[in-house]
Amino acid sequence: MPKHFTLYSAALFCLGSFSTWAQEFKPAQVDSLLNSLVANKKMMGSLAVSHDGKELYSRAFGYTQTDGATTIPAAATTRYRVGSISKVFTATMIFQLIEEKKLTLETPLATFFPQLPNAQTITIDHLLSHHSGLHNFTNDAAYKGYMTQPQTRAQMLARMADMKPDFEPGTKAAYSNTNFVLLGYIVEDLTKMPYAKALEKRVVNKIGLKNTYYGGKITPRKQEALPYEASDGVWKLAPETDMSIPGGAGSVVSTPTDLNHFLEALFGGQLVSAASLEAMKTVRDGYGRGLLKRTLGDRVSYGHGGAxxxxxxxxxYFPAEKLTLAITANAQSYPVSEVARAARWSYFGQPYALPHFEASTYVPAAADLDRYVGTYANPKVPLKITMTRDGNTLKSQGTGQSVLTMEALRKDVYKFDRAGIVVVFDANKPSFMLKQGGVETEFVKE
Incomplete structure (x- = not known):
């Protein structure tokens, strides 16, 4: 999955079952994790937790800017690009327009953009739920060649019109930024104003968000965080996507506190009707209409990730518990999902083991590496994991996913910090235990 304003998950998979827990936020273990992430250069960002509209926890960690002599510590008001979380804002405005009778879920895409493939059969519903079949333009090799340069709507539409569809509309689902860039354009056409102004009028001002807006060139003096990538143990400034491109798919800048308030307002009936919210929550083939449904044992939450x-x-947002949690990061070599999990578990009273980031000096034996090589499966998990050897290095690849370089900790034990994965091979049989997100799953060699 490309890392440009898509729904982000570096994890191989996430499963889980948990019992009922107490509900009292304990910040100490979250503070310990954030301190460790900063000290080991694993993440910089901001986290906020709210219950029933009352903020329980807010902490910024790391830096907004850290370039040579210029160092600006992150603060609670530091603004971050939030990537695909923007899709929830876009979906909210689309449902407002539906309530205003300006379109319906059945309105064909051809009403607005007849030049796009399958425009007569693709509907607003298909776009919202990733059932359109329109190819994800950020997956194309050409994307990296223009992503940092300003683009016009005409240029973007021309590219989308030239892309071959991935499947027939409505037959299945596949995540595509193309869908929500188009929905953003539709918001502009129906409101007769730029997306930035529509966002301000229909969401930001309506519920009193203080640090949420359509992004532009990042300016640290305006409390905007710069992006950094890990390079030889230091943070190196990374490229910026030009914000003329992502539009309704990934243009929003915000803070965790504002994101929490947005979700509370959305679920509190301040932005759309109960019927519209129910439609946004309804999941088909893994996707709601702008919202994603996630479970934590018997607890259900709705929200979205972004990159x-x-x-x-x-x-x-956990509706039954009225718990809201948001995290933003401008640098990470450890998954934000793991930090969010630590915060959730702290609230629900579940123990959380802090990760260990110390570099390992262990060199695996060649015979062990050869023993690990193969394809592993679990009949209850919809993917297989292939282990390969590259010299003294073990590499892992899940079905349809990127190759991960595993770090050897000790005999038969490997990890991949960015996804919070630990793999423990069985010395007596051809299998391994994959530990991720507090869940252990056995994979057996085929």
């Missing part, structure tokens, strides 16, 4: 350049973000 653009080196920024990562995630937000959750």
């Amino acid at each position: 653009i350049d080196e920024f990562r973000s995630d937000m959750f």
